[in-house]
Amino acid sequence: MAYTKEQLQGLYEFYKNQLLGDTIPFWFPRSIDQEYGGYLLMRDEQGELLDDDKAVWIQGRAAWLLATLYNTVAPKQEWLDGAKAGIDFLLQHCFDTDGRMFFHVTRDGRPIRKRRYFFSETFAVIALAAYAKASGDAAMANKARELFGKCIRYATTSGLLEPKFTNERPAKGIGVPMILINTAQQLRDTIGDPRCDDYISQWISEIERDFVKDDIRCVMEQVAPDGSIIDHFDGRTLNPGHAIEGAWFILHEARHRNNDPALIRLGCRMLDYMWERGWDEQYGGILYFRDVYGKPVQEYWQDMKFWWPQNEAIIATLLAYVITGNEKYADWHAKIHHYAYQHFHDAENGEWYGYLHRDGRVSVTLKGNLFKGPFHLPRQEWYCALLLQNIIQ
Amino acid sequence: MAYTKEQLQGLYEFYKNQLLGDTIPFWFPRSIDQEYGGYLLMRDEQGELLDDDKAVWIQGRAAWLLATLYNTVAPKQEWLDGAKAGIDFLLQHCFDTDGRMFFHVTRDGRPIRKRRYFFSETFAVIALAAYAKASGDAAMANKARELFGKCIRYATTSGLLEPKFTNERPAKGIGVPMILINTAQQLRDTIGDPRCDDYISQWISEIERDFVKDDIRCVMEQVAPDGSIIDHFDGRTLNPGHAIEGAWFILHEARHRNNDPALIRLGCRMLDYMWERGWDEQYGGILYFRDVYGKPVQEYWQDMKFWWPQNEAIIATLLAYVITGNEKYADWHAKIHHYAYQHFHDAENGEWYGYLHRDGRVSVTLKGNLFKGPFHLPRQEWYCALLLQNIIQ
Numbered sequence: 001m002a003y004t005k006e007q008l009q010g011l012y013e014f015y016k017n018q019l020l021g022d023t024i025p026f027w028f029p030r031s032i033d034q035e036y037g038g039y040l041l042m043r044d045e046q047g048e049l050l051d052d053d054k055a056v057w058i059q060g061r062a063a064w065l066l067a068t069l070y071n072t073v074a075p076k077q078e079w080l081d082g083a084k085a086g087i088d089f090l091l092q093h094c095f096d097t098d099g100r101m102f103f104h105v106t107r108d109g110r111p112i113r114k115r116r117y118f119f120s121e122t123f124a125v126i127a128l129a130a131y132a133k134a135s136g137d138a139a140m141a142n143k144a145r146e147l148f149g150k151c152i153r154y155a156t157t158s159g160l161l162e163p164k165f166t167n168e169r170p171a172k173g174i175g176v177p178m179i180l181i182n183t184a185q186q187l188r189d190t191i192g193d194p195r196c197d198d199y200i201s202q203w204i205s206e207i208e209r210d211f212v213k214d215d216i217r218c219v220m221e222q223v224a225p226d227g228s229i230i231d232h233f234d235g236r237t238l239n240p241g242h243a244i245e246g247a248w249f250i251l252h253e254a255r256h257r258n259n260d261p262a263l264i265r266l267g268c269r270m271l272d273y274m275w276e277r278g279w280d281e282q283y284g285g286i287l288y289f290r291d292v293y294g295k296p297v298q299e300y301w302q303d304m305k306f307w308w309p310q311n312e313a314i315i316a317t318l319l320a321y322v323i324t325g326n327e328k329y330a331d332w333h334a335k336i337h338h339y340a341y342q343h344f345h346d347a348e349n350g351e352w353y354g355y356l357h358r359d360g361r362v363s364v365t366l367k368g369n370l371f372k373g374p375f376h377l378p379r380q381e382w383y384c385a386l387l388l389q390n391i392i393q
Numbered sequence: 394m395a396y397t398k399e400q401l402q403g404l405y406e407f408y409k410n411q412l413l414g415d416t417i418p419f420w421f422p423r424s425i426d427q428e429y430g431g432y433l434l435m436r437d438e439q440g441e442l443l444d445d446d447k448a449v450w451i452q453g454r455a456a457w458l459l460a461t462l463y464n465t466v467a468p469k470q471e472w473l474d475g476a477k478a479g480i481d482f483l484l485q486h487c488f489d490t491d492g493r494m495f496f497h498v499t500r501d502g503r504p505i506r507k508r509r510y511f512f513s514e515t516f517a518v519i520a521l522a523a524y525a526k527a528s529g530d531a532a533m534a535n536k537a538r539e540l541f542g543k544c545i546r547y548a549t550t551s552g553l554l555e556p557k558f559t560n561e562r563p564a565k566g567i568g569v570p571m572i573l574i575n576t577a578q579q580l581r582d583t584i585g586d587p588r589c590d591d592y593i594s595q596w597i598s599e600i601e602r603d604f605v606k607d608d609i610r611c612v613m614e615q616v617a618p619d620g621s622i623i624d625h626f627d628g629r630t631l632n633p634g635h636a637i638e639g640a641w642f643i644l645h646e647a648r649h650r651n652n653d654p655a656l657i658r659l660g661c662r663m664l665d666y667m668w669e670r671g672w673d674e675q676y677g678g679i680l681y682f683r684d685v686y687g688k689p690v691q692e693y694w695q696d697m698k699f700w701w702p703q704n705e706a707i708i709a710t711l712l713a714y715v716i717t718g719n720e721k722y723a724d725w726h727a728k729i730h731h732y733a734y735q736h737f738h739d740a741e742n743g744e745w746y747g748y749l750h751r752d753g754r755v756s757v758t759l760k761g762n763l764f765k766g767p768f769h770l771p772r773q774e775w776y777c778a779l780l781l782q783n784i785i786q
Binding site: 042044045050051053106110111112113114164165166168169232233295296297298299300301302303304306354355357358363364365366369370 | 435437438443444446499503504505506507557558559561562625626688689690691692693694695696697699747748750751756757758759762763
């Protein structure tokens with residue numbers, strides 16, 4: 001099917017209303033910590049606080065969200081002030097003395113855990129960049145650019161971060177180039193940075209060269225440094241929702257580059273391959289893990305439905321449809337949209353549950369924890385609303 | 394109900410037949426790696442190899458199992474030779490240059506990952522001790538005792554192992570005293586060690602003092618160093634199957650100490666509390682995680698049924714029944730026994746599935762991975778058969 005203009009108008013209104021009337025009000029203003037700054041986000045289905053700790057990834061992501069709403073939806077003072085609360089907390093409490101960021105801190109900012117990754121840093125970059133644009137504060141823009149430079153060093157300098165594994169079976173994940181593409185895109189769209197275009201091209205090339213396997217119609221989650229498949233549990237494990245997120249980062253880049261046909265083809269191939277691998281024909285929704293050769297996956301919860309792969313697939317299918325006009329993508333978008341809002345959305349209390357069993361029953365009712373907060377769902381509703389706003393005008 | 398003598402006889406035969414006719418033949422002899430030593434244990438439901446890597450915990454546990462069968466069931470040469478294959482691999486390939494052990498190695502023994510725990514070491518202690526008894530090799534007995542001494546140092550010397558978390562919110566898990574109790578019991582039962590009795594008493598006292606909460610009828614999985622409950626996600630998370638395993642280690646100790654009444658009471662309280670918390674009234678079986686205050690658990694797969702909590706609950710309920718004669722424990726044992734063999738056992742191919750959804754559907758069909766191998770199930774069948782053999786004679 002093709003979406004009619006009226007249907008696209010309806011989707012635009014739906015996403016905008018969900019974002020501003022359901023998702024954002026679940027989190028804000030109540031989650032802004034008036035005493036210590038930052039956000040109190042680990043909440044149950046009604047919004048009661050379950051834990052007052054702060055996950056650094058999500059502190060950054062929430063600050064990004066509020067600053068981005070200010071930049072792109074409406075210049076509301078409460079969003080700017082809300083973003084500032086997160087930025088201040090990040091800068092005051094979330095950096096260790098070695099310049100790296102923590103992963104998990106107490107309400108008042110004492111560190112609980114630091115991990116051997118730099119994703120806290122990438123989310124702080126997009127928060128700082130969006131806030132720098134919103135506030136016009138040049139010092140914040142400099143901090144964003146400086147921290148982006150650090151991320152690039154961590155990504156490219158072997159041995160700079162302590163490895164979790166030995167070097168006997170070297171591997172690399174698609175997560176690093178993917179998240180850096182999105183970080184660079186955000187930086188470019190808000191405050192600009194001359195490094196971004198070249199880096200984005202490099203990371204896209206790396207994904208295409210090493211992770212996308214046309215012969216078996218697959219996007220790998222992890223490969224050897226030369227791109228070969230590592231035939232062990234971890235190397236065989238696919239994360240379709242993650243690869244589909246990568247697909248739309250590349251489709252977004254295609255649009256930015258005047259609908260670059262090579263990038264459109266790449267993004268659509270990634271989406272096609274991983275929709276085939278991840279879509280659950282029996283119950284609907286994107287499954288969490290699959291084995292590249294159809295063998296049993298080591299992770300026991302492999303067939304659960306998490307919220308975020310659905311969010312990423314909603315964006316990717318809609319964006320692919322808007323760019324290509326291929327009706328297949330409208331079909332897929334309609335399927336994943338209806339499945340997700342029917343099963344994940346909590347119509348009574350707002351927001352989405354995070355974790356469903358394969359058959360759609362809710363496994364855990366919480367709305368926020370160390371890993372889930374106001375990011376994938378509001379980003380999806382925001383991105384799709386803006387995308388559709390451009391189309392229907 | 395009470396079990397009749399005939400029923401106990403039937404259970405004895407069932408466990409013995411399952412162990413020797415179903416569980417052990419699934420794994421051996423095919424899993425002994427004739428080329429590199431050690432065991433190839435990551436197998437699918439039919440027993441085909443999924444991954445030739447070796448998990449060090451499970452290499453030690455499998456060597457312990459084979460040596461223990463030799464010591465306690467029948468002096469079969471194939472079991473002694475099989476145990477030796479694992480012992481040789483552990484000694485040749487699984488120790489780092491700093492004396493600590495790896496967690497995950499390749500088939501030929503190259504290290505993939507080392508973790509910040511010493512559980513590889515505790516399982517190597519019980520393997521070495523059982524093999525020392527089986528082979529009469531005094532050098533192996535010395536290695537077992539020396540490595541046990543190292544485990545005690547790791548457990549008692551703050552800062553010796555690199556911590557995963559900062560020291561802002563100090564916590565300790567029940568896993569360390571529990572596993573050390575069992576390690577010491579195994580050491581004592583095989584080759585003897587004068588340190589064991591005192592240490593076991595200390596660890597049991599620590600569990601009773603800091604982890605068992607009579608006022609709320611609960612055994613905590615993690616507490617602050619002073620035994621107080623840490624009211625955050627991790628601190629509130631209970632692992633009923635784990636606490637029930639701890640309960641039977643203590644009941645085992647009670648029997649060893651001429652049915653020490655204080656230890657019987659402690660073990661039964663732990664079992665009672667965590668049966669109440671963990672038994673799934675709706676579908677049967679022991680649930681994986683629960684929150685101490687009934688709040689949502691952070692781990693999304695919290696309501697799955699794993700194989701090993703069922704194994705530990707089968708041992709604990711049978712042992713509690715044998716010691717106390719309380720019919721409640723026979724009821725519980727009958728319930729968990731029937732649930733587990735009905736849902737986990739693979740009658741066609743042998744052994745058990747490891748991971749079921751809450752409602753009993755199989756989530757992943759594999760029989761072995763980094764975390765599952767020939768240990769909890771054969772140990773349960775072996776322990777229960779030996780226990781019943783003593784009763785019915």
